[in-house]
Amino acid sequence: MRIVRTQVGIVGAGPAGLLLGHLLHLNGIDSVIVENRRREYVIDRVRAGVLEQGTVDLLQAMGVGAGLRRAGLRHDGLYLSFQGQRHRINLAELTGGKAITVYGQNEVVRDLIDARQQTQRPIYFEAGQVSVAALASSAPTVRFQHDGEECEVRCDFIAGCDGFHGICRPSVPDGVLTNYERVYPFGWLGILAEAAPSLDELVYTYHERGFALFSMRSPTLTRLYLQVPPDEPIERWSDDAIWQEMMTRMSTRDGWKPNVGHIVQKSVTPMRSFVAAPMRYERLFLAGDAAHIVPPTGAKGLNLAASDVVVLARGLRAFYDDGDTSFLDSYSDVCLRRVWKAQRFSWWMTSTLHRFPDETAFDHQRQIADLDYLTGSRAAMTSLAEQYVGLPVEVALEDVGLTRHLHSGA
Ligand code: APR
Ligand code: PHB
Numbered sequence: 001m002r003i004v005r006t007q008v009g010i011v012g013a014g015p016a017g018l019l020l021g022h023l024l025h026l027n028g029i030d031s032v033i034v035e036n037r038r039r040e041y042v043i044d045r046v047r048a049g050v051l052e053q054g055t056v057d058l059l060q061a062m063g064v065g066a067g068l069r070r071a072g073l074r075h076d077g078l079y080l081s082f083q084g085q086r087h088r089i090n091l092a093e094l095t096g097g098k099a100i101t102v103y104g105q106n107e108v109v110r111d112l113i114d115a116r117q118q119t120q121r122p123i124y125f126e127a128g129q130v131s132v133a134a135l136a137s138s139a140p141t142v143r144f145q146h147d148g149e150e151c152e153v154r155c156d157f158i159a160g161c162d163g164f165h166g167i168c169r170p171s172v173p174d175g176v177l178t179n180y181e182r183v184y185p186f187g188w189l190g191i192l193a194e195a196a197p198s199l200d201e202l203v204y205t206y207h208e209r210g211f212a213l214f215s216m217r218s219p220t221l222t223r224l225y226l227q228v229p230p231d232e233p234i235e236r237w238s239d240d241a242i243w244q245e246m247m248t249r250m251s252t253r254d255g256w257k258p259n260v261g262h263i264v265q266k267s268v269t270p271m272r273s274f275v276a277a278p279m280r281y282e283r284l285f286l287a288g289d290a291a292h293i294v295p296p297t298g299a300k301g302l303n304l305a306a307s308d309v310v311v312l313a314r315g316l317r318a319f320y321d322d323g324d325t326s327f328l329d330s331y332s333d334v335c336l337r338r339v340w341k342a343q344r345f346s347w348w349m350t351s352t353l354h355r356f357p358d359e360t361a362f363d364h365q366r367q368i369a370d371l372d373y374l375t376g377s378r379a380a381m382t383s384l385a386e387q388y389v390g391l392p393v394e395v396a397l398e399d400v401g402l403t404r405h406l407h408s409g410a
Contacts, residue, residue: 001150004122006032008316009142009155011130011168013042013123015105016288016305017161018112022062023313025119027401029320032153033116033123034144036130036162043113046192046265047105049217050202050299052390053098055306059108061402067111071218072103073200078388080353080375081205082368084253087375088201094378094385102202104217105302124151132158132171136282156283159312161305163289164274172281184271184295184350185357186210187230191242195222195261204297204353205250206371211297211354212249214258222258224250225296227354230270239263271295273347275339278332285312285331292339297353298346299388307393308335313400334394345387 008024010017013035021031035042051059056072059065076092076099092099116123127144134140135158142153160168169177197216205212210227217223224246228237243260251257274293279286288305315328352370356363374380397404 001152004032004151004153006030006122006153007156007320008032009132009140009153009158010034011132011142011158011160012162012166012288012290013037013109013113013125014161014163014288014305015108015112015302016290016309017159018109018116019058019062019306020159020161020287020309020312021121021123022064022112022115022119023309023400024316025116025121026062027313027317027320029316031121031159032142032155033121034127034130034142034153035123035125036127036144037125039113039125042125043106043110045106046190046267048296048299048301049102049104049215049223050302051101051103051108052303053100054390054393055303056101057404058306058310058397058402059111061397061404062115064111064115067107068101068103071107072101073216073218074099074101075201077201079199079201079203080371081203081250081252082207082371084251086203086252086254086256089375089381089385091385091389094382095389098389100299100389102216108302127151130162130167132160132168132284135171135284138283140283157316158284159309160284160286160290161288161309164293166290168284169276169286169290172284176281177276177278180273180275180277182273182347183230184273184354185230186227186354187232187268187270188213188225188296189228189232189234189237189242189268190223190225190266191263192217192265193222193224193261193263194220195259196220197222198259199256203250204349206353206367207249208355209245209249212246214250222261224258228268232268234266234268237266242266269296271350273343275336275343277336279308279335280328280332285328287312287335291335292343294343294346295350296346297349298342300342300346303390304339304342307338310393310395310397310400311335314395317400338391338393341387341391
């Protein structure tokens with residue numbers, strides 16, 4: 001068996017694992033990243049694409065912001081649309097200059113994998129039979145098979161960054177974690193189309209036939225979503241049927257509608273809210289989707305992964321620099337405060353904008369009134385805006401050895 005020794009064993013090379021690995025590297029802390037998929041698979045997976053201001057600042061300060069500066073699309077506002085009318089929410093004006101940036105999660109992951117490979121620190125792709133053990137000892141281990149060889153990583157700590165379906169959370173003994181969950185009675189059918197975005201900001205639409213979202217990836221790629229039943233087989237939707245439904249739900253009375261183009265990717269994702277608490281068991285720390293899932297309506301998934309790992313990096317830095325364990329001890333509480341606020345926001349955006357199968361005529365009218373209030377009240381718009389651009393992270397960039405970068409925008 002091959003034995004590898006490191007300080008932090010990281011399971012999963014999604015945004016959480018890769019960001020943590022690089023933050024630790026910048027603080028002189030060694031790690032080994034173990035990922036069960038192929039490198040290309042990890043990079044090519046089409047995922048969400050909205051970065052909060054704080055996530056943009058973090059990537060810049062970590063020195064992995066070149067792609068983001070080149071191809072990221074800064075949005076100072078967004079639209080809410082209902083009853084055939086679009087209403088703009090001016091995020092920047094309502095938040096003292098903050099904005100969001102549209103930049104595909106797969107691009108973020110590609111940039112971080114490139115940065116990891118430049119550091120020469122290990123990252124194993126296509127690891128088989130990944131398992132974690134001895135979590136309550138001072139020397140926990142990550143075991144896996146790689147190129148036909150058995151490997152064991154001996155660490156001081158393990159970061160479980162292996163997403164919702166990973167093995168870290170299920171490795172915690174029964175009775176330690178409490179799971180909080182809500183499954184929604186719908187999913188999103190998402191497409192990526194070779195069409196120039198017909199508008200330079202996102203449009204969230206509430207329509208009698210269900211929710212729809214207009215987004216984008218680049219000046220030539222439009223990203224669109226439709227509310228559908230949760231287990232909707234994608235084969236049921238021809239490209240023509242998708243475009244027809246998109247147009248029906250999204251077109252506004254002023255004549256605006258998305259541009260049509262060749263569909264290069266389509267899939268259906270179920271929607272759930274989930275939190276496992278605490279986010280720690282002894283020497284195992286859960287971060288990102290391994291600990292919590294949000295429905296995509298609030299665009300918070302990637303951003304929560306980023307704030308978790310900043311809090312974790314601060315704890316590990318204090319441990320290695322000063323033998324101070326207090327920040328590791330408060331890791332779960334600090335993360336969960338922000339996680340629950342993002343859960344609340346994502347649930348609220350989802351409830352406000354979707355049609356529910358069991359809703360009454362009263363519910364429908366109330367929902368229209370909600371949107372009417374939201375788009376007419378500066379107080380309500382400010383509340384949406386400050387949450388959409390991202391609530392503060394309790395840990396400053398300086399706490400993880402970073403300084404705010406020259407190009408941080410705003
Ligand atoms: N062993 C090793 N790696 C694993 C295992 C395993 N048993 N199981 C899963 N993984 C890997 C996955 O292949 C994936 O690359 O862990 C990674 C987890 O990445 P994500 O699912 O992207 O989760 P996270 O890094 O927490 O990022 C959260 O991703 O899912 C989106 O919307 C979500 O934007 C949010 C972000
Ligand atoms: C996306 O562009 O994929 C996207 C944007 C906003 C969301 C969810 C997804 O709320």
